[in-house]
Amino acid sequence: xxxxxxxxxxxxxxxxTLSEAMEAAVQEKADMDPRLYDAxxxxxxxxxxxxxxxxxxxxxxxxxxxxxxxxxDDFARVLIHGRVARGLTQNELAKKLNLKPQQIxxxxxxxxxxxxxxxILDILAALDLDFEADIxxxx
Numbered sequence: 630x631x632x633x634x635x636x637x638x639x640x641x642x643x644x645x646t647l648s649e650a651m652e653a654a655v656q657e658k659a660d661m662d663p664r665l666y667d668a669x670x671x672x673x674x675x676x677x678x679x680x681x682x683x684x685x686x687x688x689x690x691x692x693x694x695x696x697x698x699x700x701x702d703d704f705a706r707v708l709i710h711g712r713v714a715r716g717l718t719q720n721e722l723a724k725k726l727n728l729k730p731q732q733i734x735x736x737x738x739x740x741x742x743x744x745x746x747x748x749i750l751d752i753l754a755a756l757d758l759d760f761e762a763d764i765x766x767x768x
Contacts, residue, residue, distance in 0.1 A: 631687040632709050632737050633719055644680050647673055690714045705740035708749070711756040725755040 631637050651673050658666050690713040712722050719733040726733075736744050736752075744752075753760050 630706065630709065631683050632713070637684065637687050640680050640684055644677055644684075647677050647680075651677075687713065691716065703740075704749075705737070707758075708741060708752055708756070709737055711753075711758045715756050717756070722752070722755060726751055 631640055651670065654661075654666065654669060654673075661669075690710055693714040712719070717725075719737065720730040723730040723733045736748075741749065750760075
């Protein structure tokens with residue numbers, strides 16, 4: 630999942646590099662076993678397709694006017710998508726929370742594992758995300 634513009638640009642570059650490798654492989658095809666060539670091309674195409682999908686998801690988030698996710702979804706993903714959809718960088722979110730930018734980077738890199746419930750609620754508020762949850766006591 631692409632979390633920021635830097636990763637977005639790196640992903641675009643990866644697609645470019647893989648596409649160039651595919652073009653070079655076409656010229657080397659005569660020297661390769663056909664099965665090996667077909668497997669290499671299929672694998673590279675699959676990688677390119679996956680990366681393009683990640684680009685599309687990030688672009689859609691940046692342009693989103695409505696973001697609806699359920700609590701049962703990956704919660705870290707909800708917070709990251711919310712930040713991107715609000716058009717905030719990690720640095721800007723950190724500033725809103727009076728944190729160092731590295732703290733937001735760490736939270737996102739670790740899928741918010743080290744964040745307290747209070748911090749998560751603060752982040753939800755900073756992102757102006759409505760949050761509703763039911764807590765059930767199971768017997």
